[in-house]
Amino acid sequence: MFKNYCRLTWRNLLVNKGYTLINIVGLAMGLSVCLFILLFIFHETSYDKQHAGSDRLYRVATAFKSQKDVSAIVSSNANVGAGLKAEMPEVEQAARLLEPGNDGSLVLGYEDGGEKKVFYEKKGYYVDASYFDLFAYRWLRGDARTAMAVPNTAVVSRELALKLFGRADPVGKTLKAGNGVFTVKGVFEPLGPSHIDGDLFLNMDNEDLRPWLKERTNWATYNTFMTYIRLKKGTDVDAFSKKLNPFLHRHGSRDITNAGAERMIFLQPVADIHLHTESPYDHDLSPNLNRSYLYILGCIAFFVLLIACVNFMNLSTARSQRRAKEVGVRKVMGALRGQLVAQFLGESLFISFVSLLVALLAVWLLLPAFNLLAQRELSLFDYPAALGWIAGLGLVAGLLAGVYPAFYLSSFRPIKVLKGQLVNSLSVLFLRKGLVIFQFTIAIFLILSSLLIWEQLRFWGRTTSGFRRTSSWSFRYGRPGRWRITGFSRKRWERIRGSMRWRGDDLSGTAAFQRPAILPAGAECDRRDEYPVRSGGV
Incomplete structure (x- = not known):
């Protein structure tokens, strides 16, 4: 039939x-x-479902409350992660991630047998050694346990390893990133999509960054660190969240009072960041949906x-x-x-x-x-x-x-x-x-x-942006990879602006602490007069 x-x-x-x-x-x-x-x-x-205990993985974000409004950023200050790990028994592990520079890019350099390679890397981050205890990757060289075991170390993605070192084994080679020198300890590739789209992870414990980190003792300013924690199994998240602000005020009440605006910290489930992070958050590591x-x-x-x-x-x-x-x-x-x-x-x-x-x-x-x-x-x-x-x-x-x-x-x-x-x-x-x-x-x-x-x-596509894109350029001045433009003055800017007319063209320019519309998460300046801007016209 x-x-x-x-x-x-x-x-x-x-x-x-x-x-x-x-x-x-x-x-x-x-x-x-x-x-x-x-x-x-x-x-x-x-997104971010591939990490062990992803349902217990959270990011610590910061909210600012003033008399006029309330705003929030996805980062926190440098001390929150270590403080939570030390004082809160519910916290199993904590790690910080820091974007380099003002626009999130690093100058990478590698030299081998007289051949020099120098370029900008926009997917590089400084991380604590415990970062790979929280986030899972597939390791092609090295492993998560030893990748950040010593200072001044780095791990690179497979794509970046091919770009820098070709077919050679990257492990043990040195590269320059920002103002530091790092030894490559591993090569990885993602296990799945993540809001942290990184090709380069540098150990935050390095000679270049260590002095700057020691100065970050204020609990109210420099909220530029992405702080991640993993809670222990069985933790009541709501009860734990109620402990966060008393913890913050216990350590930083004087700093918060001096800053002039109320600070609060709260948790974001990492697995929900990609689809749930919306306004009023000012910035994130990658575009959300x-x-x-x-x-x-x-x-x-x-x-x-x-x-x-x-x-x-x-x-x-x-x-x-x-x-x-x-x-x-x-x-x-x-x-x-x-x-x-x-x-x-x-x-x-x-x-x-x-x-x-x-x-x-x-x-x-x-x-x-x-x-x-x-x-x-x-x-x-x-x-x-x-x-x-x-x-x-x-x-x-x-x-x-x-x-x-x-x-x-x-x-x-x-x-x-x-x-x-x-x-x-x-x-x-x-x-x-x-x-x-x-x-x-x-x-x-x-x-x-x-x-x-x-x-x-x-x-x-047809709407004018207010400037001519084909005839506008931006370039860095100072030391890439740091948060201050050292030695910048009006007199130096006038010399730079004058040199722009070397062909006789009537060019114009301006200077800024960073490129327009690019702001690191929670970036703050405690001395505005340190970054003078002189406009030469638009």
Whole structure:
């Protein structure tokens, strides 16, 4: 019986090649869109889930309360992590992370046999030795236990190791970062996406940074440190959170009073940072995403697949006149309605299965372009659950698209069919027209939404930014990698600005402590007169 069903299904699909092709292409496009969106959603919801005890991993953030408003930053002062680890029995481990310089970039240098390599690295961070006790990576060279065991050490990602050292073994080699010299102790690659998108981690215990760190004893200023803690199993997070502000005021009440604004610290679950960090936070290590966008994308995937299923149903019911005689003859020969339903559902499931294979092939071919568009590094097999979802959606789509045509076609009465008296009822006509109207309504809505987004992006691209991007430059002056521009004066700036006219062009410029719109988390200046700015025009 099953073999007979398969033979009949194959023959019907081959005889109606146009109908088969339209259905396969339509369902394949719907499933492809769903798979792209599913891969993106699974990727965005997997941030920082790869770390051991990720459900107990938190970042300590800081809120500022003044008479006018309340603001918050994702960092804290230098003393919070060590203080919590020493005083709070609930804290299992703590570590700090610090962005270098004012714009988060380091000058890296490596020299080997007369060959010099010098460039800026924007994904480099200073970390405590305990950092790798909290965050998990795949180690290609070295290991987490010994990577930061001694001062002046560094670990690099596989990409940065190839960029600096080529195919040579990086372990044991020295590189210059900022104003320090570091020995490479390991090479790593990420286990999964993380809000800490780092290619270089430098031991915070180094000769260059150590004197500066010893001066950071104030509990109210220099809130530039990302502080991470892991709580012990069974800890009541709400009860622990209530201890944080008394702890802060116990150590820094005088500093907070002198600073002139109330400080409070609170916890952020690390696994929630990527999808839950929104305003009023001023800065984060990497761009975050609003969770509502994932809901919107999920709705788009649902409606696109629904349109494909409705199209399948409309085409099937539209062919009812052609298949009516087949149904009549088979019923006269003794076929039961259940057998006809099984055959028609089998045809739908077969088309759905072929469409699923075509969709997987299309996604595999188009994924590089999608990654470029979404600025992600997705792989078809990174998330097996996404493939399971799309297989399940393919099965549901086949059943959903085939169940109504199957029951509708199998309901024909053989006498009326063979006499040519088959007339579609008003309910069938209204249902078919309603499905067509629904299909076109959703399609028009999606098209108009896409055009609106496209026009908005074009508007942003055409809007003037207030300066000529092609003829504007920025450069550093002073010692890269430090938080002060030493020895900077108006007289030196005038000499620099004068040298900009060496070609006789009427150039203009200005000086600033940092590039516009770039501010390290919680960066504060306790001596504003140390960074004078003289404008030479815009």
